[in-house]
Amino acid sequence: MNRKLIISITSETDAMQDFKAGFLQAFNTGSYQDEYIYFTSPTTLFQKITPKRWELIAKLQEVGTVSIRELARLLGRDIRRVHDDTVALIEEGVIERNGNGVCVPFTEIHTDFSLKTKAA
Numbered sequence: 001m002n003r004k005l006i007i008s009i010t011s012e013t014d015a016m017q018d019f020k021a022g023f024l025q026a027f028n029t030g031s032y033q034d035e036y037i038y039f040t041s042p043t044t045l046f047q048k049i050t051p052k053r054w055e056l057i058a059k060l061q062e063v064g065t066v067s068i069r070e071l072a073r074l075l076g077r078d079i080r081r082v083h084d085d086t087v088a089l090i091e092e093g094v095i096e097r098n099g100n101g102v103c104v105p106f107t108e109i110h111t112d113f114s115l116k117t118k119a120a
Helices: 012-029 042-048 051-063 068-075 079-092
Strands: 004-009 035-039 096-098 101-103 108-113
Touching (some): 004 042, 035 042, 042 108, 051 068, 051 079, 068 079, 068 101, 079 096
Parallel strands (some): 004 108
Antiparallel strands (some): 096 101
């Protein structure tokens, strides 16, 4: 199964509505629904998924499952920092750990957000 992750910036209310709609569709059809991670602001998104973490995600998509030590070597970064970044990304649900190391379980990651003016 191809898994798709959508990272979105939206209000908590809109996130709950999207979650409810996706759940109902999955329940009614029995089909896979995309997976979502919601952030309430661009600041929060960029605090949680920093440029170094985006680089780490891209490298994992390129190489597949690897140990944290090997990932640090491939990125040319300190193993402790790579470990900290992998833990943070596991907590966010962007990467996963298995018996062989860490990996990105998604065939596609889409980031989507809009900035809107407040209604007058």
